[in-house]
Amino acid sequence: MALSKTEKLARVHDESMKLFNSVQSSMRNERLQCLKDRRFYSVAGAQWEGNLGVQFENKPKLEINKVHLAVMRIVSERRNNRIDVQFISKDGNDAADLAETCQGLFRADEQDSSAEEAYDNAFEEAVGGGFGAFRLRAELEEEYDDTDGRQRIRIEPIVDADSSVFFDLGAKRMDKSDAKHCWVLNAMTHEDYQDTWGELPDDRMSSHGTSMQKVVSQSFFDWSTPDVIYVAEYYRVEESKEGVQIWTDLGGNETSYDQEEFNEEEGLEAELKAIGSVLTETKKLSRRRVHKYIMNGSRVVEDCGIIAGQHIPIVPVYGKRWFVDNVERCMGHVRLATDAQRLLNMQVSKLAEIAAISSVQKPIFTAEQMAGHTTMWSEDNIRNYPYLLINSIANPDGSISPAGPVGYTKSPDVPPALAAIVQMTNNDLLEVLGNQGQGDKMVSNIGEKTAMLAANRVDMQTYIFTDNFGKALRRAGQIWLSMAKEVYEEAGREMKSLDGSGGVSSIKLKQPMMTNGIQVSANDLEEANFDVAVSIGPASQSRKQAVVRTVTELLPMFAQADPQTAQVLGMYAVRNLEGEGMSDLHEWMRKKLVAAGVISPTDQDKTDAQGNQPQPDPQMVAQVQAMQAMADQATADASLKRVKILQATAEAQATVADSEKTKAETMALIQNMKTEELHRLLGMIAQLRGNGQMA
DSSP: OOOOHHHHHHHHHHHHHHHHHHHHHHHHHHHHHHHHHHHHHHSTTGGGOSHHHHHTTTSOOOOOOHHHHHHHHHHHHHHTEEEEEEEEESSOOOOHHHHHHHHHHHHHHHHHTTHHHHHHHHHHHHHHTSEEEEEEEEEESSTTOTTOOOEEEEEEEOTTGGGTEEEOTTOOSTTOTTOSEEEEEEEEEHHHHHHHHSSOOSOTTOTTSOBOOSSTTOSOBOSBOSSEEEEEEEEEEEEEEEEEEEEEOTTSOEEEEEHHHHHHOTTHHHHHHHTTOEEEEEEEEEEEEEEEEEEOSSSEEEEEEEOSSSSOSEEEEESEEEEETTEEEEEOSSGGGHHHHHHHHHHHHHHHHHHHHOSSOOEEOOHHHHTTTHHHHHHHHHHOOSOOOOOOEEOTTSOEEOOOOSEEOOOOOOOHHHHHHHHHHHHHHHHHHTOGGGGGOOOTTSOHHHHHHHHHHHHHHHHHHHHHHHHHHHHHHHHHHHHHHHHSOOTTOEEEEEOTTSOEEEEETTEEEEETTEEEEETOGGGOOEEEEEEEEEOHHHHHHHHHHHHHHHHHHHTTTOHHHHHHHHHHHHHTOOOTTOHHHHHHHHHHHHHTTSSOOOHHHHHHHHHTSOOOOHHHHHHHHHHHHHHHHHHHHHHHHHHHHHHHHHHHHHHHHHHHHHHHHHHHHHHHSOHHHHHHHHHHHHHHHHTTOOO
């Protein structure tokens, strides 16, 4: 008996919760450690959490947070290095135009969805804790326009990914391209939950209400708490075998159709037969789709159906990652420095405590010496008296014996070992963190190349984080391309495109055009069969500065040997100069480079070039038109004469044909006559000739 929809969703929820419980029990300790690391460098007071803070209760607890500075240096390095996603043909065919279309659309989607926010958040969480993530989502381009069904792909951040994003344990790849299941947890207030889903869930004490807890100090996760309700986005990969029919048209072109297309279009098969297409092959193909659900601790609250693309649209970002004991483990730049940072904090706090006890020696007197003078001594630091009084001390014989203080308080001594340990701890901390501060020091007597080599050595210490983020962006490009094939399918739709330098242009999807006499569809993303790669380089401003330096070094080489190339190099350097008010100069140089063939022209450049063509003289146009009309009339007269000649020739040929036909008929008639009739007829002809009646 077939299950109802409610029963199917209940089964999906039960299977999802069982899988999630196994995932969180395996990953709980690792993910909580990631969260602790992020708190350690970013939350004030977090470096004293736990037993250490209890031990230093009511004592100075200073934080000299050098770990935070180290994390910020790595984050700034990534922001100064741009990672471009590139689309490359899988079979090696020349598809440069379509690849450039994909790259331009991807950059435009990045800009429109403020993808840098998602990238920055994911990268910082990966550097700090070891794990971050961001997502891709297809949503309506005009959310509040009911008549516009066009969609755009957005790249969005996922905060607290170490305690929010989980993949199934069978996914071993770093980019999770082999994952079959994924959960993204979202915390909602009770009011927000009611506004979105209606009544509050009744799962506050459900069997699935105990799992991993987001709070660091706890070990289990409650789907419903007095403060928030957790809702999970659950992505499940569904693979199946579907029948596909291959139809061949009269031109020999093959097109595949699945059963779903025949179900949606009832007359599709009849239409194919009507145009002469023939069914040549039927086969089974593997289909991969992603089903999305939204669920709480007790039930599935929404079945979102099949989403665009063939991949789970969640992109993980790792700091450092490996498998140990078949458990995925990861960490960022903080974990190895936590002990040294805590030790430094303790030592500095102890020094502060010692320094705060007493910094000035204080005299010690007997009560008899201070009697009557206590106010003067207590106000001395304010009124600054020229002298201070004390009472004299009487000797046993009654004589007066003036005496000074009995003694003085002594400031505590700083243990020599403590000062040495502070220096050692600071050095150890810098060594663990990479001592990146040395890369900022510029010595006046070193050359530019030497400084660049020193900076490169510093970069190599943290390059693993940038490289892993490049792998994540490569995965994002794969997911985007899979989604774009389904989302960007409207023929004639105009979309924004960005080139590598930020130039804006417009493209039209599925634009018909002729190539070698064959009509094709340009900018058709369904034909985009690409591999995805990434290139890591300096950010826009740094890259332009590097271009100017390189071009300036090349100019002397071509100044004498090839002045034309030197001129082009000079224009290219000027175009990459940074400065306020240089936009007009940049655009002018760009147009000159386009005219020289160095830069490919945009569609706007082509339009402007057509509009700038010189206009012909109207009088000359009239003369040309008159001459063309005379030539056309002469051609028409010649054609008419030729027609008449052909007609006369045809009539003559018809007359000859009639004569030949008559002759043939006569011969046939003669052959059919009897001999006596033939002789009689010949006699009559001879008689007529003799009488002169027949010429």
